[in-house]
Amino acid sequence: MTALPPWRPLLRGAREREGRSPAARWLQLATVAPDGTPRVRTLVFRGWADGAALDLFTDGRSAKPAELRQQPAVELCWLLPKARCQFRLRGDVLTLPTDLEWDERLRHWQGLTPAGRALWGWPEPGAAFDASGGFPSELADGTPLPEHFQLLRIELAQVELLELRDHPHQRRRWRRDDGWTEERLNP
Template structure:
């Protein structure tokens, strides 16, 4: 059994305060482009792979996958407005053994709804719009796993929580290398 880091229950409680809002699953992923400039995108949290690793899904045809292969270090920002807090999660995209990666990709593919799978039936992200291109609203359960359906498993090394409820704001940090020991910081 995996022992949860002390920040995980805090994140779970903050997400629960958001209720059924889809935005409770949205987080921003910061990467570095090949030219050294920053990129930020919103992705959907899928699940925890273990105590301090999470899974996100992406289209392998997008620029972010090439960026992550060049520089696997990332930071995620998870703003939960009803809970009035922000989690900043720093880590690295893991390279999984090919058989494990395929199994995990298939598992995630099967768990998606037909409308969730539809995004991987769309034309290449960022390419010029073709007015005649199909943008399906759903892909059936028996649709094969597309090659460009990619899993990003991110192993977290540091987590910061900024709580915006009280005056002054409260800020804490946990680092894997310190055994996830909590450190209070100036906001």
């Protein structure tokens, strides 16, 4: 097993300080739209694929997948208010081999609760609202994997940590191409 990058225990500790708050799993994903303008959305952290690759989900009918095919480089911002820190994660959305992608999507789908799967039973995101479109609160176990349930696996290349507790604030950076060696930065 590969050793964890040195920033991973720091992120885990910061998330633990958030307690059971749902915000401990929320992070913001920045992408670039086809017209070159920025887009930011909040997504839910779904787990680590390995030491420096994380999994997120998206609806394939939304704009994100097309944006990411055009420009797979992303930045994530994970603000953990109780820990008073912010992690900035840069990387690329990976294109997985078809069989692996299917297996990973299915594994994640089966791991969701019925309420967690419900969003993928809703009408197309961003389309005109239609109350008769149906917004289920649950999708039962055994519900087939929808094609629009998409996995975003992001391989990280750089991580910055800004700690907002002390004066002055503390800022550190780790880069994969430097073997995740810690570098201190001005805040």
